[in-house]
Amino acid sequence: xxxxxxxxxxxxxxxxxxxxxxxxxxxxxxxxxxxxxxxxxxxxxxxxxxxxxxxxxxxxxxxxxxxxxxxxxxxxxxxxxxxxxxxxxxxxxxxxxxxxxxxxxxxxxxxxxxxxxxxxxxxxxx
Amino acid sequence: xxxxxxxxxxxxxxxxxxxxxxxxxxxxxxxxxxxxxxxxxxxxxxxxxxxxxxxxxxxxxxxxxxxxxxxxxxxxxxxxxxxxxxxxxxxxxxxxxxxxxxxxxxxxxxxxxxxxxxxxxxxxxxxxxxxxxxxxxxxxxxxxxxxxxxxxxxxxxxxxxx
Numbered sequence: 001x002x003x004x005x006x007x008x009x010x011x012x013x014x015x016x017x018x019x020x021x022x023x024x025x026x027x028x029x030x031x032x033x034x035x036x037x038x039x040x041x042x043x044x045x046x047x048x049x050x051x052x053x054x055x056x057x058x059x060x061x062x063x064x065x066x067x068x069x070x071x072x073x074x075x076x077x078x079x080x081x082x083x084x085x086x087x088x089x090x091x092x093x094x095x096x097x098x099x100x101x102x103x104x105x106x107x108x109x110x111x112x113x114x115x116x117x118x119x120x121x122x123x124x125x126x
Numbered sequence: 127x128x129x130x131x132x133x134x135x136x137x138x139x140x141x142x143x144x145x146x147x148x149x150x151x152x153x154x155x156x157x158x159x160x161x162x163x164x165x166x167x168x169x170x171x172x173x174x175x176x177x178x179x180x181x182x183x184x185x186x187x188x189x190x191x192x193x194x195x196x197x198x199x200x201x202x203x204x205x206x207x208x209x210x211x212x213x214x215x216x217x218x219x220x221x222x223x224x225x226x227x228x229x230x231x232x233x234x235x236x237x238x239x240x241x242x243x244x245x246x247x248x249x250x251x252x253x254x255x256x257x258x259x260x261x262x263x264x265x266x267x268x269x270x271x272x273x274x275x276x277x278x279x280x281x282x283x284x285x286x287x288x
Contacts, residue, residue: 121232
């Protein structure tokens, strides 16, 4: 039963981390290249555009939920399982979600990179 | 990839690693916080390590958002995962912690992943017809193109933001 709790905690953390990252990536693509925008129209335009983007706020909310669910998951399971499992599954989840929702071209090179990094993180934190 | 963009990616990597380690160091000094004594959370912020850690994590967030404004998520995440390697090296050489062979293997895997993604373009284009002719299905061609500057892929694919 404890196992089930821990893994459902991990799934919730991964889900909200991926949602947060995807929404943040979408928000920043909608804002546009921050450096160009800054040079063209100054910092207030950049800040204004970010703060008026609804995806940005949803992203921050999802990231906050992910953070607090991580705290709960850590209280149910061992840190040596929960932290690396959540981090490396988030890498894989992001690759799938970026392909589906952001239409990024996740080619073979990026799949391999995501897998290697996910495996590395699991080993490093384990 | 311009110098500025490399600097932003380095910022994401370094600020995250430095911020996390300072926060962790500070929180070990303040002790654990329970739900019954949430005021401990406010006191924790007064710890200089925690305060600097928070500032560094804000800097991380700003550079992360900057990077996402001109690069794909599937590029930024692996490219900045060197922070994990940085943390392990800090643990080994600054904190003199034991780094096991399994962890060294993890470092090797992450570094391999980073070099893989760094060879490709930072931004790919969605539903673009031009791209299909540039990168035939084989995938072999893309690997051959790995040495070409990423900007070339972008401008060739058309519709880039610069």
